[in-house]
Amino acid sequence: MIEKITKYLQQFKDQLSDWKINISKTEGREIYLIGNTVDMARVKNIENVRLTVYKDFKHQAKTCRGSASTIIHPTMNDSEMEETIQKAIYAAGFVKNEHFPIVNHVVCINYPGGSSTPLQELTEIMPRWIQEILEPSQEMNGVSINSAELFLNLKEETILNSKGLSVNFIQPSISIECITQAQGLQEEIELNDDIRLADLKEGILKSKIMQLLRYTHDRSKAVLLPKVDEVPVILSGDCVGDLLQYYLHRLSARFIHENISDTDIGENIQGDQVEGDLITLYLDPQLPGSYYSRPFDTDGFPLHRFRLIHQGAVERYWGDIQYSHYIHTAPTGQWCNISVESGSSTLQQMKAEPFLEITHFSDFQTDYITGDFGGEIRLGYYFDGSRLQPVYGGSIAGNLKKIHHQMTLSKEKRLLKKYYGPCSIKLKGVNVAGNI
Amino acid sequence: MQVAYSSFLSATKPLLIKMLDVLSQDYPYVSILGTDVAGNTYAVRSQSVQINDAHWVERGWVVRVHNGEHYAEYSFNNLSEHSFLSTIQLIRYDLNHTLELLKNSNIPIHxxxxxxxSSMRSRWEGEIAIDPFSIDSSEKIERLNTIKQKAHELSQSLISFGAIFQEIKTSKCYLSNQKDLEQAWIHTEGYxxxxxxxxxxxxxxFKGFSGRKGYEIMDEMEKALGSTLDEAELLLDAEPLKQGExxxxxxxxxxxLIAHExxxxxxxxxMFVKNRAKAQDYMDKTIASPLVEMHDGARAAEHVSSYWFDDEGIPGQDTVIIQKGKLTGGITDLLSSIRLKISPTGNGKRQSYAHKAYARMTNTFFSPGHHSxxxxxxxxxxxxxxxxxxxGMEDPKNWGIQCVVTYGKEIxxxxxxxxxxxxxxxxxYVPDLLQSISMVSRDFELYGTGACGKGYKELVKVSTGGPYIKAKAKLV
Known part of the structure; x- marks a missing residue:
């Protein structure tokens, strides 16, 4: 199919300036469990091709670069493919964007960081993955697996462009949505987790399921969060990475170009009078062991680690080749994994005084424009100075911009999806809505 | 005008019928869902413009088989006369091998x-006022550009603005030994x-516009520009709310949002099959104020999730969920209905041909009342x-509520x-909120922008809405 597409691109070469093709082939196996029984098995074999065309033209004495992207289905016949490409080229002529370059001549076939684990091998060990989901609950009393969905995918990505770019990489991925249950103090309760693995080593999934079951046990002993006044809040779990993404977005070339962020280089992003920990943050696209790590962004730009914030001071922006060009900064590529350096306090020190630690939210939300964050509590731990009690219900709301001068980061670090860094953050001044 | 059914799905139908015949020699039950979704997104922002394919664009098939004991599925998007036999071989091998692997490992399969x-043949093509695909892309960009320029003229506080228009044309076919169904419709969205x-x-x-509408949705966007900017400026004076009831x-x-989440x-x-829903213990019981009536269904309203048949070939319907405060029904996909021994309600929806079908909402709303x-x-x-x-976020097991609202006006x-x-x-707690509803207005509106997930994935189009309701709730 690529030959056909490039044939048409060659045919229309006078009407376009550049092009890019993103091809992704996914072979997958899916298992849906209810209790310890398979409800359904699914197989997936799909190929997606996206073509982006770039067209340079003059508008009011300025050189513009228009672009338009379109999906090319493998089942398109010649005339449909030709018409689709022509329409995209025509549309690109109305996109009056400032000119920007595309990635120039990177050739990397079979990226060495990728995996060559064949799908056949992934499929053959599928029963092992199911056992790793089901076995831990046999070792714990009172908690069990309600249901789980297991997705084993082998994805091959190829990116080509008219400047000679040609990269190809294969990544296996395992994702599991797991629901656990237990009898609570008043009724049955459940917790869920969306587990993503890039590391296929035996036992890793089992340990994550075990951890979820332990949390489920705690949730079964939890009471409604009482009314609490001005207690420091400790965030733990996936919400830590979500919250710290606020800083990444503030430094995004797109946010800067679109005036959504006015953060300056050299600025102390937490303000000038910081009483807590100063943040040091890296754009870290290839976090070891992360499901979300990858070697190139969707433009084919090679991804590397960059320090963006050092001890609270902004060192540089980040972004794709287009928006970085617009704000006159070197591109880093567009991928949102981050790592953050350790803070000053151990978890034990953080928990020496009364606190509310929240490990699970219904849906933790952070507004990257305003800094507002919050959510309803599914599982937390309240320490009133003498007793630690698992709690649920109630919610928190706060604004990171107003309180990050008093933020404490833990010394202990953890990998959480797109984030590697302090596993907990302690915040003061968060509005906690408990139950009367 | 009537929306034309996909010529691609029409052209490939003979091949699919052949596939159905061949696979039926191996499996007692075979069905094929075919999808062809085309669409574009036009986005004009303060500093840039984008034209891309719409998020929902797809073209492919999913074969579902029953091997006498179990259901299994195969999703794919490449098929031709040339590759027909090899595709059939792959479907057979991969499905049989996967099921055998599970059996040989002593993993029980339901x-x-x-x-x-029952036998059913039909084609349904939706109606549209102005076909957005007939409008030149230059006009769409120009119109969005005009909205953007006007926004910057109207608001001194505006630092960035986006105007987005999305057009989506969906065609689907469902073939089995008993069914031959085809449908097509267009919906548009604006932001x-x-x-x-x-x-x-x-x-x-964020102000959204949506519906089984055509290019005319741009008029709605233009009309709402002033009030949207006013709302944004009002937010600059907003204060945090003191927690309380x-x-x-x-x-x-x-x-x-409440009806949906x-x-x-x-x-x-x-969720009933998995014993994950508290609602199953409350069927035919009062769970809301007698003023509350709630519906869901592809044919309960005309909006972004209105269709003739679902992704499992079951006709859509209008399901009454709550009537006079009493829980009267639920919505189901096909496999859940088999397990629960009830009739399917036409709510089996997939994110795409490459995803499993689940029981999903369609157009979900509270009915209007009598107050102003x-x-x-x-x-x-x-x-x-x-x-x-x-x-918002659902909690079917324990009926907790989390709804995030942009702002509240003091009364x-x-x-x-x-x-x-x-x-x-x-x-x-859901029943506390629903039972506290004391007034319901005569107004009625549906909204269908964005997408609904199940857990953290499986995005599908839905619409939600209803009247103004008065209730009591905990806010923070």
């Missing part, structure tokens, strides 16, 4: 009896996204009018004071 389909800033404080708002009035979009997910009956908004406001001594829904002594609180999170 036995299903095959679904008895106005201003970001304003004053004295170092930034606020953004309040008398509240929900605008139709917030009412829809607080209750709708809890009556998706695949003015009567509702004047009945409140102190409370909050909640407007502009943002997000004092029966009048709006002009004071604004933002953002507002509503939490609590």
């Amino acid at each position: 036995p299903y009896s095959p679904f008895e389909e 106005l996204i201003p970001i304003v800033k004053r004295n170092g404080v930034s606020r953004s708002i 309040y008398d509240i009035i929900c605008s139709p979009d917030v009412t829809g 607080a209750f709708g997910h809890g009556v998706e009956m695949d 908004l003015e009567e509702m406001i004047s009945s409140i001594d102190y409370g909050i009018l909640l407007e502009s829904s943002q997000s 004092s002594k029966g009048q709006l004071t002009g004071k604004i609180f933002s953002p507002v999170i509503m939490t609590g």
